[in-house]
Amino acid sequence: MLTLFLILFPVVAATLILIIRGERIKQLALVAALVELVLAGYVFWKFRPDTSSQFGFDYPWINSMGIRLSAGIDGISILLVLLTGLLVPFIVLSTFNRSYKQPATFYALMLYMQAALIGVFTARDGFLFYFFFEAALIPIYFLAAMWGGENRIPVTFKFFVYTIFGSLFMLLALVYLYYQTPATNVSAHSAAIVDLYKLKLTPGAQNWVFWAFFIAFAIKMPVFPFHTWQPDTYVESPTPATMLLAGIMLKMGVYGLIRFILPIVPLGVETWGKTAIVLAVIGIIYGAIIAIRQRDMKRLIAYSSFSHVGLMAAGVFSQTETGMQGALVQMLAHGINVVGLFFVADIIFSRTNTRQLDQLGGITQSTPKLTVYFMIMLLGSVALPLTNGFIGEFLLLHGVFTYNHYLGLAAGFTIIFGAVYMLRMFQKSMFGPTSSRTQSFADLTTSESWVFIPLVVMVFWIGIYPHTFLKVTEPAVANLMKYIGTTAVSMK
Amino acid sequence: MLPIILLSVFGIGLLFLGFMKSRAVLLPAALFFLLVTLAVNFLDWNKNYLYFNDMMRTDNLSMVFTAIVLGSAFLVIALSGSFMESEEAQPAEYYALILFSLVGAVMMITFENLIMLFVGVEILSVAMYVLTGSDKRNLRSNEAALKYFLMGAFTTGIMLFGMALLYGATGSFTVAGIGAYAANPQAGLSLLLYVGFLMLLIGLLFKVSAAPFHFWTPDVYDGAPTVFTAFMSTVVKTAGFAALFRLLYVSFDGVYSFWWTILAIITAITLVIGNITAAYQNSFKRMMAYSSISHAGYLLIGLAALGAQTKQAIVFYSLAYSVATISAFGVLLLVAQQRSSQTLSRESTSAESFDSFNGLARQNPMLGFAMTVSMLSLAGIPLTAGFWGKFYMFSTAVERGQIWLLVVAVLMSAVGIYYYFRVIIAMYFRNGATEPIRVAPFYQYILLIATILTLGLGIAPGLLQGLF
Numbered sequence: 001m002l003t004l005f006l007i008l009f010p011v012v013a014a015t016l017i018l019i020i021r022g023e024r025i026k027q028l029a030l031v032a033a034l035v036e037l038v039l040a041g042y043v044f045w046k047f048r049p050d051t052s053s054q055f056g057f058d059y060p061w062i063n064s065m066g067i068r069l070s071a072g073i074d075g076i077s078i079l080l081v082l083l084t085g086l087l088v089p090f091i092v093l094s095t096f097n098r099s100y101k102q103p104a105t106f107y108a109l110m111l112y113m114q115a116a117l118i119g120v121f122t123a124r125d126g127f128l129f130y131f132f133f134e135a136a137l138i139p140i141y142f143l144a145a146m147w148g149g150e151n152r153i154p155v156t157f158k159f160f161v162y163t164i165f166g167s168l169f170m171l172l173a174l175v176y177l178y179y180q181t182p183a184t185n186v187s188a189h190s191a192a193i194v195d196l197y198k199l200k201l202t203p204g205a206q207n208w209v210f211w212a213f214f215i216a217f218a219i220k221m222p223v224f225p226f227h228t229w230q231p232d233t234y235v236e237s238p239t240p241a242t243m244l245l246a247g248i249m250l251k252m253g254v255y256g257l258i259r260f261i262l263p264i265v266p267l268g269v270e271t272w273g274k275t276a277i278v279l280a281v282i283g284i285i286y287g288a289i290i291a292i293r294q295r296d297m298k299r300l301i302a303y304s305s306f307s308h309v310g311l312m313a314a315g316v317f318s319q320t321e322t323g324m325q326g327a328l329v330q331m332l333a334h335g336i337n338v339v340g341l342f343f344v345a346d347i348i349f350s351r352t353n354t355r356q357l358d359q360l361g362g363i364t365q366s367t368p369k370l371t372v373y374f375m376i377m378l379l380g381s382v383a384l385p386l387t388n389g390f391i392g393e394f395l396l397l398h399g400v401f402t403y404n405h406y407l408g409l410a411a412g413f414t415i416i417f418g419a420v421y422m423l424r425m426f427q428k429s430m431f432g433p434t435s436s437r438t439q440s441f442a443d444l445t446t447s448e449s450w451v452f453i454p455l456v457v458m459v460f461w462i463g464i465y466p467h468t469f470l471k472v473t474e475p476a477v478a479n480l481m482k483y484i485g486t487t488a489v490s491m492k
Numbered sequence: 493m494l495p496i497i498l499l500s501v502f503g504i505g506l507l508f509l510g511f512m513k514s515r516a517v518l519l520p521a522a523l524f525f526l527l528v529t530l531a532v533n534f535l536d537w538n539k540n541y542l543y544f545n546d547m548m549r550t551d552n553l554s555m556v557f558t559a560i561v562l563g564s565a566f567l568v569i570a571l572s573g574s575f576m577e578s579e580e581a582q583p584a585e586y587y588a589l590i591l592f593s594l595v596g597a598v599m600m601i602t603f604e605n606l607i608m609l610f611v612g613v614e615i616l617s618v619a620m621y622v623l624t625g626s627d628k629r630n631l632r633s634n635e636a637a638l639k640y641f642l643m644g645a646f647t648t649g650i651m652l653f654g655m656a657l658l659y660g661a662t663g664s665f666t667v668a669g670i671g672a673y674a675a676n677p678q679a680g681l682s683l684l685l686y687v688g689f690l691m692l693l694i695g696l697l698f699k700v701s702a703a704p705f706h707f708w709t710p711d712v713y714d715g716a717p718t719v720f721t722a723f724m725s726t727v728v729k730t731a732g733f734a735a736l737f738r739l740l741y742v743s744f745d746g747v748y749s750f751w752w753t754i755l756a757i758i759t760a761i762t763l764v765i766g767n768i769t770a771a772y773q774n775s776f777k778r779m780m781a782y783s784s785i786s787h788a789g790y791l792l793i794g795l796a797a798l799g800a801q802t803k804q805a806i807v808f809y810s811l812a813y814s815v816a817t818i819s820a821f822g823v824l825l826l827v828a829q830q831r832s833s834q835t836l837s838r839e840s841t842s843a844e845s846f847d848s849f850n851g852l853a854r855q856n857p858m859l860g861f862a863m864t865v866s867m868l869s870l871a872g873i874p875l876t877a878g879f880w881g882k883f884y885m886f887s888t889a890v891e892r893g894q895i896w897l898l899v900v901a902v903l904m905s906a907v908g909i910y911y912y913f914r915v916i917i918a919m920y921f922r923n924g925a926t927e928p929i930r931v932a933p934f935y936q937y938i939l940l941i942a943t944i945l946t947l948g949l950g951i952a953p954g955l956l957q958g959l960f
Contacts (some may be wrong), residue, residue, distance in 0.1 A: 023580075059955070061952075062953055062954045063954055064954075065887075075609075086904065109553070127883075130874070131874045131875075134873060134874040134879075135874050135875055138868075138873065138875070142920070145917070145920070145921055146920060146921065152921070153917055153921050154920075157910075157913060160909070160913065161906060161909055162909055164873075164906060165903075165907050168902040168905055168906060169902060171883070171886065171902075172886065172890075172895075172898055172899070172902055174887050174889045175883070176885055176890050176895075178887075178890075179890050234934040286569055426731060
């Protein structure tokens with residue numbers, strides 16, 4: 001039942017915000033997001049580390065077709081639920097010094113988005129998953145297109161059409177899978193994900209179902225060559241929307257890989273998995289090289305995010321336990337780091353009115369707090385030991401390396417390149433002579449600090465004692481790996 | 493059967509009411525008559541009757557279709573108030589013609605004998621020809637009426653010829669009789685059956701504006717007054733698909749292997765032409781005309797994959813499509829009328845372009861929201877009824893394994909999102925006229941009902957099930 005509450009609470013809160021409106025909307029939204037965080041934290045605390053699905057609910061939805069409103073949290077969802085609960089309050093808090101027109105709509109859309117995201121990560125019915133997968137797109141589209149930059153209309157439009165186009169193929173695959181399921185005692189077919197796992201598809205069907213799913217998720221993440229919507233959308237969106245996109249929404253794609261592709265079409269993965277890893281590794285290097293050349297901070301972080309998510313995809317497709325565990329932890333870690341970095345870019349932009357690295361510099365002089373927090377976020381992102389990024393990337397690289405040494409080696413460049421572009425960004429913006437724009441740069445306000453403090457705590461927590469997070473996902477991942485191993489054999 | 497009698501009587505009644513001085517009584521009277529008919533329609537619930545010496549059959553399915561048609565007409569009439577206020581309008585005649593045309597629609601839905609189908613199509617069409625040309629001073633309206641009439645008359649001829657051939661082949665005019673004959677294709681069927689069937693099919697496909705029989709649609713929908721465009725694109729289409737479904741399901745299921753490829757190719761062509769051409773339009777109304785062609789394509793998917801799911805898919809889709817289309821046209825009606833009076837231009841085409849929606853959501857959040865929901869529904873985005881409509885349609889085709897057709901449909905859905913979102917973008921993100929549009933409270937309630945219906949069916953699509 002807690003899952004139902006996690007999904008419904010933001011919806012109710014957002015609707016209330018739309019009705020109430022008025023002055024104190026920001027505070028109200030923050031309180032709502034914090035309540036959701038407490039709930040998510042409680043769920044994480046109470047979660048038994050085993051393979052079962054917990055805190056679930058299950059109601060009939062379209063009874064005659066066997067489609068159910070069914071959701072729950074298992075070891076694969078739990079970190080993503082935690083991530084969604086964790087990030088949204090700080091994304092809301094990060095807007096406290098800004099003013100957005102029509103604030104009620106703005107915050108309501110953010111909370112609707114949160115509800116849809118939790119729905120995606122917890123759905124236990126294939127069609128419910130699809131429903132939330134698409135529903136998440138509508139609030140983020142409006143957030144980006146109503147409050148975005150100058151060029152927002154064509155850019156967000158491209159984003160919208162691109163992603164919907166991908167997910168339509170997923171819908172096709174889901175409907176196809178649905179018709180392969182045997183009859184239950186209520187209806188002719190079932191769309192429950194566990195029933196989809198039991199399917200034994202022919203190799204030919206596995207191949208096209210693999211691509212139908214893969215294109216949908218690859219566009220969402222994005223994986224090379226489906227990434228062309230991403231940098232522009234991240235740059236043009238208002239920063240809170242960018243944080244939602246990069247921090248949480250791209251994880252929908254990685255989650256989909258783990259939840260759908262690996263267990264349902266293992267033979268498809270066997271045939272095409274290597275192609276997918278190669279695409280992902282190309283993305284890692286390609287994204288990193290472009291990031292090195294960027295002058296705009298936000299665009300640089302966007303490309304770094306594209307590069308990082310490639311590694312997660314590669315780790316998942318390595319089909320090793322470490323790779324999968326790494327992907328799950330790295331999703332959490334990356335979400336935290338990227339939100340922190342985008343917030344830094346936003347703070348710098350709001351005070352200097354520029355994000356161009358060559359117009360910045362010398363900010364450290366007057367801003368001890370910002371410097372420290374920026375540095376910590378950045379080190380997390382370049383995967384320095386003792387920070388969260390290290391744990392995730394190490395496990396991921398280990399997974400990819402086990403799968404194929406050369407690919408592992410190529411993927412390993414992410415750490416070197418990551419250090420290059422991140423430190424270059426830091427150096428150009430924070431060190432050096434002050435420019436006319438950065439002369440009177442004020443340090444963080446209290447509310448800004450309070451965004452960073454919890455994120456920094458998480459960076460070190462995951463970096464120093466990852467066991468808290470690894471232990472909850474471990475049984476589920478081990479079970480999934482065992483399952484994939486046995487089904488792939490039985491299908492041959 | 494009762495709806496037919498009642499609608500005829502009420503139509504004549506409305507003509508007499510037109511003699512009264514006050515026009516104000518006409519709209520409530522027409523709405524009241526429709527509600528009465530809608531209620532009476534369900535009297536035969538769960539009974540399966542043959543009426544008038546096996547001329548018509550009512551069953552739950554036909555009653556649901558009738559309800560959709562009557563409900564659509566109700567919404568259209570409810571939204572027609574501002575149009576009827578103009579000096580040149582003749583509401584009594586218009587409402588009476590709408591009720592008469594509904595008689596034809598109900599006959600198309602309930603026919604058992606092909607003659608009834610023909611009579612129904614004619615009653616519906618003749619009323620529509622008149623309504624299309626009802627904007628007498630407008631050249632485009634006249635052109636549309638003439639075009640519609642000439643082409644419509646021609647295809648009705650083809651349809652009648654097809655029926656004659658079917659009679660020659662089977663010796664029966666009833667759908668059940670033809671179905672019994674066509675049930676055993678192994679026995680060797682007369683060639684006349686196939687030819688007659690194709691001619692009949694062409695006639696009906698013309699009515700639902702499937703490609704390549706769609707050429708009249710854009711001009712007619714564009715030229716007709718918006719109220720009647722809304723009526724045509726929903727009621728005529730729903731009735732046409734109800735008739736097609738009954739024919740294919742009862743009469744020609746036996747020769748499915750003969751016609752399904754033909755229908756599937758027509759479906760693919762309809763989808764491609766409708767969607768691609770819609771993406772190039774600058775006038776919202778013309779875009780909606782092409783969009784209605786594309787929706788005919790989605791509905792045809794269910795027929796090309798005729799099976800146990802088809803019934804439900806077609807009912808759901810036509811309901812979702814009708815509600816969304818009417819509420820979109822309802823908003824267009826207000827916008828075009830008031831924007832053209834604001835800019836003092838007599839040219840009505842410019843007021844119907846996408847640009848006249850610029851900034852609408854800021855001036856009239858309610859209108860913007862209603863329009864957004866109906867566009868999302870037509871585009872098939874989750875949370876709206878249109879999504880489940882497409883979902884059911886796709887399901888039917890997957891069940892038959894027609895994956896290639898689905899790939900076409902999926903690609904075209906993506907194109908559809910492009911042109912439906914142009915409206916949303918114009919309303920929310922562009923700057924336009926600063927004067928808000930005046931909306932009467934009653935008008936708002938009707939739009940609100942349509943919006944709630946779309947969202948409600950989008951969240952709980954199961955509501956409609958178990959009804960038939």
